[in-house]
Structures are given as structure tokens and as C-alpha cells.
Amino acid sequence: MNALPGALLDQPGDPRRRRTAVAVLVSAGLALAGCGAGDDGAAGGSGDGQVSGAVTVFAAASLTESFTRLGKDFEAANPGSRVTLNFAGSSALANQINQGAPADVFASAALANMTTVTEAGNADGTPSTFARNQLVIAVPRGNPAGVRGLADVSGPGVKVALCADQVPCGAAARTALDAAGVALTPVTLEQDVRGALAKVKLGEVDAALVYRTDVRAANADVTAVEFPESARAVNDYPIVALKDAPNPAGARAFVAYVRSAPAQTVLAEAGFQAP
CATH class of the missing domain: 3.40.190.10 (Periplasmic binding protein-like II)
Incomplete structure (x- = not known):
């Protein structure tokens, strides 16, 4: 193959x-x-x-x-x-x-x-x-920034990676953030979900909004933080x-x-x- x-x-x-x-x-x-x-x-x-x-x-x-x-x-x-x-x-x-x-x-x-x-x-x-598929917050092993929910990603000094708005994971992230009333400026906008996840793996960001399946595939490299607003942005x-x-x-x-x-x-x- x-x-x-x-x-x-x-x-x-x-x-x-x-x-x-x-x-x-x-x-x-x-x-x-x-x-x-x-x-x-x-x-x-x-x-x-x-x-x-x-x-x-x-x-x-x-x-x-x-x-x-x-x-x-x-x-x-x-x-x-x-x-x-x-x-x-x-x-x-x-x-x-x-x-x-x-x-x-x-x-x-x-x-x-x-x-x-x-x-x-x-x-x-x-x-x-x-x-x-449903979004989660991916954080590095040990969660050094202490991210516990969506509100935490907009905290001072927290670096976040998102997918670009035209990408499905980016559109879903924007929907979830709007539903939670959370405004943030990501340090990077990636062209696919694996790009956003890679930033977490490399320690370049404190968190990224990615799919639950991607965190599971990453094994122990990253940890998933669930947040209730993701239910508003489930992708078919x-x-x-x-x-x-x-x-x-x-x-x-x-x-x-x-x-x-x-x-x-x-x-x-x-x-x-x-x-």
C-alpha cells in the first residue's frame, strides 16, 4: 500500500x-x-x-x-x-x-x-x-501549563495552536470557542490537525485543539483534556x-x-x- x-x-x-x-x-x-x-x-x-x-x-x-x-x-x-x-x-x-x-x-x-x-x-x-469526531484539548505530557478546560487556553502566557479556519478542525475549534465565549489569539494556524498536534509534541505550544482520535494515536506523547463545549462542534x-x-x-x-x-x-x- x-x-x-x-x-x-x-x-x-x-x-x-x-x-x-x-x-x-x-x-x-x-x-x-x-x-x-x-x-x-x-x-x-x-x-x-x-x-x-x-x-x-x-x-x-x-x-x-x-x-x-x-x-x-x-x-x-x-x-x-x-x-x-x-x-x-x-x-x-x-x-x-x-x-x-x-x-x-x-x-x-x-x-x-x-x-x-x-x-x-x-x-x-x-x-x-x-x-x-469530537475535539479535545491536547497538552504535553504532564500538562505544564495546567490547562483544565477551554477557558484556560486564553490565559496569560498560554501558547495555543489551532487549525486554520478553512480546515475542519479549525472550523470546529472556532465553533467551540464561540460557544464558550472564549477569545484567544493562537501563536500558529496549521493547515491540518496533525500540524497542530505536532506543535504540542515538540513542546512549541502549551495546548492545541485537535480531535480525540489524534490524541489517542499519539499514545503517551500528549494528553487529552475533555471540555463540554466540544459537543457543539462534532464533525461528520x-x-x-x-x-x-x-x-x-x-x-x-x-x-x-x-x-x-x-x-x-x-x-x-x-x-x-x-x-
Whole structure:
């Protein structure tokens, strides 16, 4: 299984691949589509039997560990298939897809970035929500700044990392901060959640607002501080096969696999919530 750094594909695409048609998005269908079996086939498998060939998946950075495992599991279930994963911020991935980057599947960390792709006419069918994720405050081991809740991150001398507003974790953080009535000026704005978490690991900041799953994946390097306002900013994760997928059968099979019971177990173990 291969992985591509997001920056490699962050280049203007062939103008012939750019689409101008705008699809009408039924937002309720996007937000409420669940994990049950659909046109992709039964939730427990790929739907069309085994598939082969390369399957290129563009996935939010917060899915790195989970999708790396799911990619290997998919390959084992489909001998002859090869999953290539491109992880980056959802906004950057959506832009790459709309610029014509060749991909089979898009898994976003927020509905807004998925909408960017569907409204450009680049989705094959209606996206479905396969997981949800919630923010926590990540602090270095030992929590030297004594952060106990969201109000503490705005304290004097407390250095905080946030994701940029256009990134799902940044939009969620802004919603939570507004809900708590907390105003702060971060020392850095990162382009994906792993960038914000890295600042905590390196000791460059006292805290960062990241997903619960990212702190769990970091093991003992960082500690999660839960805060009630995060319930106001839970992110839905939608997935869809793409219209111009080089491997349409593989795309549909991978989407169905992510929605299957074994894959949902992997996501739950990583800390994701059920859709």
C-alpha cells in the first residue's frame, strides 16, 4: 500500500478536467446518509465481489492511522488491489480533486469540504457519513501549563495552536470557542490537525485543539483534556466515490468497505463515534 504526501498533488490540474457544471446537493441526504447497505452493496463487503487494480483514496489527515489499516485490510480482502492514500487537510484535498487530480475516493473530515466537491459535479452519487469526531484539548505530557478546560487556553502566557479556519478542525475549534465565549489569539494556524498536534509534541505550544482520535494515536506523547463545549462542534465524516475515478469498481468497493462492520470496528477502536 502506498501513501502520497498531500503537497505532491497540490498543483493546478489539466483545464480539460475542470468541471463547470454544478450539481444540486440535497444537504439532508448528505448529512443523514448512514452506514447501512446502499447501492454500493452489502455493508459487510465490497458489494461487487473482489476488485483489483490501484485505488487512490484522498482522506483527511485525521484518518491517517485508521485508513492506513483499512487500506491494508481492503487489499487482503481483494487480492490484486493496491490502495494508495493521500492524506492532507480536507480543504486542500477538495481543491486538488476539483483541479483534476486523479483520485477514486474522497473521505472528508467535514460536510463543507465535501460540498465543495459535490457542487463541482465531481462526486459519483451521494456522499454518506461513515464516522464522527469530537475535539479535545491536547497538552504535553504532564500538562505544564495546567490547562483544565477551554477557558484556560486564553490565559496569560498560554501558547495555543489551532487549525486554520478553512480546515475542519479549525472550523470546529472556532465553533467551540464561540460557544464558550472564549477569545484567544493562537501563536500558529496549521493547515491540518496533525500540524497542530505536532506543535504540542515538540513542546512549541502549551495546548492545541485537535480531535480525540489524534490524541489517542499519539499514545503517551500528549494528553487529552475533555471540555463540554466540544459537543457543539462534532464533525461528520462523509465519503464518496468520485465521478472520474480511474478505477470506478475499486472506488465503490472501498466506500462500501469503509461502511462495513469490520471497518466500523476499526474506526471505533481509534476513537471515532458512529455516524
